[in-house]
Amino acid sequence: QKEVEQDPGPLSVPEGAIVSLNCTYSNSAFQYFMWYRQYSRKGPELLMYTYSSGNKEDGRFTAQVDKSSKYISLFIRDSQPSDSATYLCAMSEGDMRFGAGTRLTVKP
Amino acid sequence: NAGVTQTPKFQVLKTGQSMTLQCAQDMNHNSMYWYRQDPGMGLRLIYYSASEGTTDKGEVPNGYNVSRLNKREFSLRLESAAPSQTSVYFCASRAYGTENNQPQHFGDGTRLSIL
Numbered sequence: 001q002k003e004v005e006q007d008p009g010p011l012s013v014p015e016g017a018i019v020s021l022n023c024t025y026s027n028s029a030f031q032y033f034m035w036y037r038q039y040s041r042k043g044p045e046l047l048m049y050t051y052s053s054g055n056k057e058d059g060r061f062t063a064q065v066d067k068s069s070k071y072i073s074l075f076i077r078d079s080q081p082s083d084s085a086t087y088l089c090a091m092s093e094g095d096m097r098f099g100a101g102t103r104l105t106v107k108p
Numbered sequence: 109n110a111g112v113t114q115t116p117k118f119q120v121l122k123t124g125q126s127m128t129l130q131c132a133q134d135m136n137h138n139s140m141y142w143y144r145q146d147p148g149m150g151l152r153l154i155y156y157s158a159s160e161g162t163t164d165k166g167e168v169p170n171g172y173n174v175s176r177l178n179k180r181e182f183s184l185r186l187e188s189a190a191p192s193q194t195s196v197y198f199c200a201s202r203a204y205g206t207e208n209n210q211p212q213h214f215g216d217g218t219r220l221s222i223l
Contacts, residue, residue: 008148034211043112043198043214044151088150096212100150 003027006089006099015108019076023089023099026070030091033065035074038086038101047087048074079106110134112215114199120221121189129184129218131199138204140182141166141212142174144195151198157182159204189222196220 006023013019021035032051036044048063050056056063062075072091076083083106089099115130133140138159143151153166157176171193173185182201186193196219200212 006150032211036214041216041219043216046211046213049211090211098151100148 001026004089004091004097004099007102008100010103010105012105012107013079015079015081015106017079017106019074019079019083019104019106021074021076021087021089021102021104023072023091024070025072025091025097027091027093027097028067028070029093030097032092033063033072034090034092034096035061035063036088036090036098038088040085044088081106081108112199112201112213114197114215114218116218117216118219120223121186122223123189123191125189125222127186127189127220129186129197129199129220130181131183131215132181133199133201133213134180135201135203135213136179137201137213138179139202140176141200141202142172142182142184143198143200144168144193145198145217146195154184154197191222194220194222 004025035048037047038044050063053065053067060077064073086101086103088101112133141156142154145151152168155174157163160179163174175183196217198214198217200214202212203210
């Protein structure tokens with residue numbers, strides 16, 4: 001079993017939809033949780049960074065962490081074609097571990 | 109506003125050739141990392157340097173060597189390239205925080221094909 005599991009998709013939604021992206025993990029020591037966005041032929045770009053359980057909101061993006069269930073989510077409201085990318089979850093207790101990424105396409 | 113810069117962006121090698129991938133960061137970060145990214149496998153850590161003067165193996169170090177030239181620069185060397193090393197290579201850097209859990213910042217990658 002991988003330490004971090006992420007559904008690779010692909011996920012295709014119409015413009016304006018609410019998108020939910022998820023990761024599960026097995027290491028209860030993880031305290032820091034991140035979401036990266038990766039456009040085609042580019043490097044991962046940090047999108048959200050949270051500590052422990054709870055919610056964090058930044059514009060159209062909301063990150064949720066549920067440590068009791070070892071489950072993290074990223075919600076994108078009013079999705080736009082420019083949100084089309086691969087989204088990587090990552091988590092850390094010193095060393096970082098990454099999910100394999102979910103490819104998202106938002107269709108106009 | 110350069111952040112993490114990787115060179116070259118693309119390279120094609122023949123089996124057995126050697127090559128050095130370069131990485132430089134201008135954020136005064138202490139730690140630097142080299143990853144490879146393959147379809148369906150996500151980012152896998154090859155080597156890292158927690159601070160200037162130190163290097164350590166990651167998850168997949170075989171066939172690679174690294175040099176932390178100074179605080180800004182961290183290079184990855186393939187001594188004898190093999191087709192299995194065809195991949196996209198990313199360099200990342202991270203500031204040192206009180207609990208060493210600052211997020212990593214990535215370059216745009218080097219796409220390497222080995223024939």
